[in-house]
Amino acid sequence: MAVLRGRLTLVLILSLNCCFSFPTVLSSVTSDGFLQCLSDNIPVGLIYTQGSSNFTDVLVSSVRNPRLFTSATVRPLCIVTPVDASHVQAAVRCGRASGVRLRVRSGGHDYEGLSYRSERPEVFGVVDLSNLRAITVSADDDERPVPPTAPSAWVDSGATLGELYYTVAKNNPELAFPAGICPTIGVGGHLSGGGIGMMMRRFGLSVDNVLDAKLVNASGDLVDRAAMGEDHFWAIRGGGGESFGVVVSWKVGLVKVPSTVTAFNIVKTVADQGAVDALTKWQDVAPGLPTDITIRVIIQGQRATFQSLYLGSCSDLVPVLNSSFPELGMTSADCLEMTWLESAAFFQFWNRRTPVEALLDRKTSLSTFTKNKSDYVRRAIAKEAWESIFSWLTMDGAGMIILEPHGGFIGTVPDGATPYPHRSGVLYNIQYITFWSAGGEQEGATATAWIGSFYEFMEQHVSESPREAYVNYRDLDIGENVVVxxxxxxxxxxxxxxxxxxxxxxxxxxxxxxxxxxxxxxxxxxxxxxxxxxxxxxxxxxx
Structure with a gap:
């Protein structure tokens, strides 16, 4: 058993169950009553009000996109930083009794910042889960006289993917968890939306590997899978964050990986290295490769970088790709053999020599603004269209696009098995990203105009009825709730x-x-x- 440093045991304080009574509808907002209720039930050192000297520091601590943190941002009434599930329960009960809603933040990567801000004037609090970050790994036991249990881990929602990867691999280098590339993403937010990543073709989405959860529901009760019921458990595994309660921890199934994996980055340019031909062929090849091979594509300017993870050795990978994907021109010289944990650092930092401890860095930066959108492709895009797409990437304000191949195991899971429906028939996902320097208003206007126009242009090439999008790449441009x-x-x-x-x-x-x-x-x-x-x-x- 391995426990991440600073582990805080989740304790259910049953006495809280009788402390509050709940109206069938929210009462009128009483901010003072809410704050008093919090201070009566949660240590005051875990509550930051707008009058606290370090309120802004705590609020900014997990802001990943400063575009969403301006003078016009509607700030929370307070931030609660629980170190125990009972504190989350108290916050929900105080909110219900006082008519103050809560927003919940794990890693702060929500692309529209809805975990810590509001688009509309309202009084709300934020529950910041960053102090709930315990990870406990339980390995299987092959010597048991009964069938062994599969390896698994309990991970708190405030832990990051990097912390999860590091803790699991340090416990056993041949165990891993299939999830995204960015190590600062909070586990809670990632699992709430599905969780695509470099091993999903072999092992499925992150949510396909969730076994149990502990959730504070709308009544303030702490429930597990058995207590919440299968419909509720189904909904939290990909139904989007902040809809069904506050998940404080997740039990996830771990997967076995070889001691050596192979990674590569192969760059193709449009002018002289056949990027268009390679990309056109990639659409047909990538979703149908053996499930141990994932090749995603990062396109910026006139360059396409084919980035791959293979759960095996270079000597086995080269002949497969030379046979099925000769346009890539891959040779053994392109191979980088490493451990799976080292590959997690490589894909984030693009440097073989980056120490794996870098995955534990939770720092945030307020220097770059971004805007993101997403699409799914079910029918291969023609070569001539790719030539036009590359021309868009030379325009003022142009950003980049990332293509994530589906197929493999993810395509065999029924669309309704979890809320994530983009499975059978999907070739790949597209993420559009544009970025500009903080404070550059004209630069930002150009960049946002570019991504909006490019997204409109791409409509003819992507899924339709509906035009699909990935909830973990949240985009308010596609619609917002109306409250009546x-x-x-x-x-x-x-x-x-x-x-x-x-x-x-x-x-x-x-x-x-x-x-x-x-x-x-x-x-x-x-x-x-x-x-x-x-x-x-x-x-x-x-x-």
Missing amino acids: DDVSTLDSGRVWGEKYFAGNFQRLAAVKGVVDPTDYFRNEQSIPPQSTASRRRPGISLD
Whole structure:
């Protein structure tokens, strides 16, 4: 058993269950009452109000995109930094009793910053989970007389992916967890949206490997999978953050990886290295390669970088790619053999010599503004279209695009197994990113105009009815909730929700209607509750 330094045991204080009574609808906002309730039930050193000298420092500590932190940002009434699940329970109960909603932040990577800010004037608090970051790894035992249990880990939502990778691999270098590349992403936010990454073709999404969870629900109760029920458990594994409660920890299944893996970066330019031909062929090849091979593409300017992880040795990889993907021109000289943990550092920092301890760095920067969008491709884009796409990447304000191949195991999982529906028939995901320097207003205007126009141009080449999007690349441009009588409307949620969740949106709304009918856990793109009357209509069921 390995425990991350600073582990804090989650304790359920049952006595809190009788401390509050809840109205069936939220009472009028009473800020003073809310703050007093918090101080009565949570150590005052864990509560930061707007009058606290270090309030701004705590708020900024996990802001990953300073575009969303300006003088116009609607700031929270306070920030609660729990070190125990009971503190989360108290915050929810105080909020419910006082009519103050909560937003929840793990790593702060929400692309629209909805975990710590509001688009509209409102009084709200933030529960910052960064102090809840314990990781406990339990390995299997092959000598048991009964069938052994698979290796797993309990990880708190405030831990980062880098901390999870490091702790698991240091416990056993041949164990890993399939998730994203960026090590500062909070586990809670990542798992709430699905979790794509370099091993999903072999092992599935992050949420396909979630076994259990501990969640504080809208009544302030701490429940696990058995207590919350299978519909609620289904919804939190990819249904988007801040809709169904506060997940304080997750039990995840770990996967076995070889002692040596192979990585490479191969760059192709448009002018003289056949980038267009290689990219055109990649669309057909990448989703159908053996599941141990993932090749994603990062395109910026007139260069396409083919970045790969192979769960095996170079000598086995070279002949496979030379046969199936000769346009790449891969040779043994391109191979970088390393441990899986070293590959996690390599893909983030692009430097073989970066120490794996760099994965533990949680620092944030306020120097670069970004805007992101996403798409899914189900039909290969023609060579002539790629030539046009590359021309967009030479324009003023141009950023970059990242292509993540699907196929493999992820494509065999039914679309409704989790809320993440982009499975069967998906070739790859596109992430569009543009960026500019902090404070550069004209530069920012040019960059945002570029990404908006480019996204409009790409409509002809990507999925349709709906035009799909990835909820972990949140984009408010595709729609926001409309609130009527203090509840988000189903119709307004469907506008953006079917892009993220396709046919799973209706089931998510039905679950929301059961577990949080008053819409307490709410933001601009949270799942709206479906009313009881709607759930009784023919064809609508939680089953």
